[in-house]
Amino acid sequence: MTALPTTTQKKLGLVIDLDTCVGCHACVTACKGWNTQNYGAPLSDQDPYGAASGTFLNRIHSFQSQPEPVNDVPQLAQTTHFPKSCLHCEDAPCVTVCPTGASYKRAEDGIVLVNEDACMGCGLCAWACPYGAREVDQVAGVMKKCTLCVDRIYNENIEEEERVPACVRTCPAGARHFGDLADPDSDVSRLVAERGGMDLMPEQGTKPVNQYLPPRPRDTIQAPMAGEEDILAPFLAPVAEEPAGFMGWLDRALEKL
Amino acid sequence: MNPAPSVIIFSTLSGAGFGLLFFLGLGLPTVTGFIAFGFYLIAYLLAVGGLLASVFHLKNKKNAWKSYSQWRTSWLSREGWFAVSALLLMAIYAGLQVFLDTTVATIGFLGAALSLCTVFSTGMIYAQLKTIPRWNQPATPAFFVTASLAGGALLSNNPTLANILLILLGIVVGFHWWKGDSRFAEAGSTIGTATQLSGKVSLWEKPHTGENYLTHEMVYQVARKHAVKLRIIAIVLMTVVPVLLVLIFGAHHLPVLLAVVSHLIGLFAQRWLFFAEAEHVVGLYYGAHTAKQAT
Numbered sequence: 141m142t143a144l145p146t147t148t149q150k151k152l153g154l155v156i157d158l159d160t161c162v163g164c165h166a167c168v169t170a171c172k173g174w175n176t177q178n179y180g181a182p183l184s185d186q187d188p189y190g191a192a193s194g195t196f197l198n199r200i201h202s203f204q205s206q207p208e209p210v211n212d213v214p215q216l217a218q219t220t221h222f223p224k225s226c227l228h229c230e231d232a233p234c235v236t237v238c239p240t241g242a243s244y245k246r247a248e249d250g251i252v253l254v255n256e257d258a259c260m261g262c263g264l265c266a267w268a269c270p271y272g273a274r275e276v277d278q279v280a281g282v283m284k285k286c287t288l289c290v291d292r293i294y295n296e297n298i299e300e301e302e303r304v305p306a307c308v309r310t311c312p313a314g315a316r317h318f319g320d321l322a323d324p325d326s327d328v329s330r331l332v333a334e335r336g337g338m339d340l341m342p343e344q345g346t347k348p349v350n351q352y353l354p355p356r357p358r359d360t361i362q363a364p365m366a367g368e369e370d371i372l373a374p375f376l377a378p379v380a381e382e383p384a385g386f387m388g389w390l391d392r393a394l395e396k397l
Numbered sequence: 398m399n400p401a402p403s404v405i406i407f408s409t410l411s412g413a414g415f416g417l418l419f420f421l422g423l424g425l426p427t428v429t430g431f432i433a434f435g436f437y438l439i440a441y442l443l444a445v446g447g448l449l450a451s452v453f454h455l456k457n458k459k460n461a462w463k464s465y466s467q468w469r470t471s472w473l474s475r476e477g478w479f480a481v482s483a484l485l486l487m488a489i490y491a492g493l494q495v496f497l498d499t500t501v502a503t504i505g506f507l508g509a510a511l512s513l514c515t516v517f518s519t520g521m522i523y524a525q526l527k528t529i530p531r532w533n534q535p536a537t538p539a540f541f542v543t544a545s546l547a548g549g550a551l552l553s554n555n556p557t558l559a560n561i562l563l564i565l566l567g568i569v570v571g572f573h574w575w576k577g578d579s580r581f582a583e584a585g586s587t588i589g590t591a592t593q594l595s596g597k598v599s600l601w602e603k604p605h606t607g608e609n610y611l612t613h614e615m616v617y618q619v620a621r622k623h624a625v626k627l628r629i630i631a632i633v634l635m636t637v638v639p640v641l642l643v644l645i646f647g648a649h650h651l652p653v654l655l656a657v658v659s660h661l662i663g664l665f666a667q668r669w670l671f672f673a674e675a676e677h678v679v680g681l682y683y684g685a686h687t688a689k690q691a692t
């Protein structure tokens with residue numbers, strides 16, 4: 141049934157740190173690799189050695205932002221790399237619109253999944269998702285989305301430290317964290333509390349489980365410039381007005397004559 | 398949203414077909430024998446033809462039958478149920494009229510109600526999507542139902558009703574356009590709420606250099622000047638021309654046929670715009686629609 145569970149025992153999800161993400165796309169590659177070689181239809185590429193195309197469950201956008209001045213002091217502009225995969229929403233609109241029952245949210249851990257054997261590829265769930273987290277695979281014709289690597293996190297056949305999502309395991313910057321957001325004492329919940337985790341598009345009412353940690357403000361070693369300064373002036377100023385050394389002695393000697 | 402021809406054809410033709418079934422079910426007109434056969438043939442060709450077109454839109458057609466399972470939550474599933482029960486019930490009603498010269502009004506009324514419910518569900522599939530603010534308004538199911546009724550009244554040769562409904566359709570569609578233009582700002586999603594970054598935010602780099610399923614399907618933008626032209630074409634062909642034809646010539650076959658053709662072409666244009674103008678909030682992650690967001 142594509143009715144949503146009223147509560148889930150756990151809320152497994154990701155916490156993504158926009159402060160540390162360096163935009164390297166390693167998680168994109170790891171995600172595509174794991175999810176092409178394991179559960180379900182592979183993530184196809186239409187033209188693998190040509191123009192970029194194909195199915196991805198995780199994509200990195202990059203934004204530039206100019207923060208508002210604080211106390212009339214202009215702030216530095218920032219670049220933020222922005223990974224985006226399914227947020228495993230509590231009120232997932234993608235699930236309730238599904239006519240076939242292929243889309244569902246698990247009552248035990250809150251993971252939102254697609255049963256590919258039941259999906260008819262109508263695409264309505266992708267329309268219902270505000271975040272662009274679902275894509276119909278062009279070859280298989282079924283809906284693909286982030287599984288929170290459900291086939292890793294409970295997988296007893298792999299080493300214990302491997303039992304986290306592929307994207308989390310691979311991230312060289314430690315910008316992706318995995319855990320139970322329903323447990324207030326979990327590492328991820330503490331991180332969210334400490335750093336002020338944010339919901340994306342809260343006005344859409346989806347109640348995302350995944351949280352984003354805001355980038356910290358840029359360091360300012362000196363007051364940012366207003367644009368009027370002459371940055372060469374300090375280098376062009378005469379180093380000493382009075383001659384020193386031999387010239388200084390000569391100068392003084394001649395003076396005395 | 399990308400205006401897919403299969404979906405536009407489906408919603409336009411099947412809407413008119415179910416509209417015709419509605420009037421036949423109400424006994425406006427009550428027909429029997431050969432004439433009834435002609436009417437029902439047109440109605441079923443339109444309704445079923447339209448439904449088949451929508452199946453072409455599916456990427457995995459073999460699972461289409463499973464879409465009957467989720468009627469409790471999904472409007473798409475409900476649409477399927479209403480459509481099949483309307484078509485079956487009206488087939489019994491039609492069979493009795495065509496072959497036995499008998500009209501069982503109760504079956505007809507029920508069939509008419511189910512036909513209308515089908516079209517309403519089609520409208521709700523779009524209207525329920527909060528992600529597409531232009532569609533997420535009561536005028537969406539309202540114009541689907543009015544269009545179906547207007548087309549049905551034309552096809553069933555009810556000139557007065559047709560004119561009233563055509564004019565009503567023009568008003569509802571006009572309201573939908575007007576309201577639709579401010580829905581994105583009203584919904585309140587901006588590149589700021591999407592990214593939660595502070596200050597003035599803009600896209601710096603897309604995730605990939607090429608297009609993807611999302612940009613192809615949902616980040617479709619239509620030039621404003623084309624939209625205005627198409628709106629005029631739509632309203633003229635959909636409402637003005639048919640109304641004038643019916644007013645001048647009354648219920649004669651050829652002018653009514655012309656009126657139907659003009660009405661349907663106008664509706665195609667309206668449906669094309671319905672998709673092409675619809676802004677999906679995911680576009681904000683791709684740097685689109687920022688001119689339309691709330692400030």
Ligand code: SF4
Binds near residue numbers: 225228235
């Ligand atoms: S992010 Fe999109 S696909 Fe994932 S649960 Fe939320 S609405 Fe559904």
Ligand code: SF4
Binds near residue numbers: 262265266
């Ligand atoms: S594409 Fe598949 S999972 Fe999505 S709504 Fe349609 S049937 Fe359900």
Ligand code: SF4
Binds near residue numbers: 285306
């Ligand atoms: S959790 Fe797994 S499926 Fe989801 S984005 Fe990460 S690697 Fe991809």
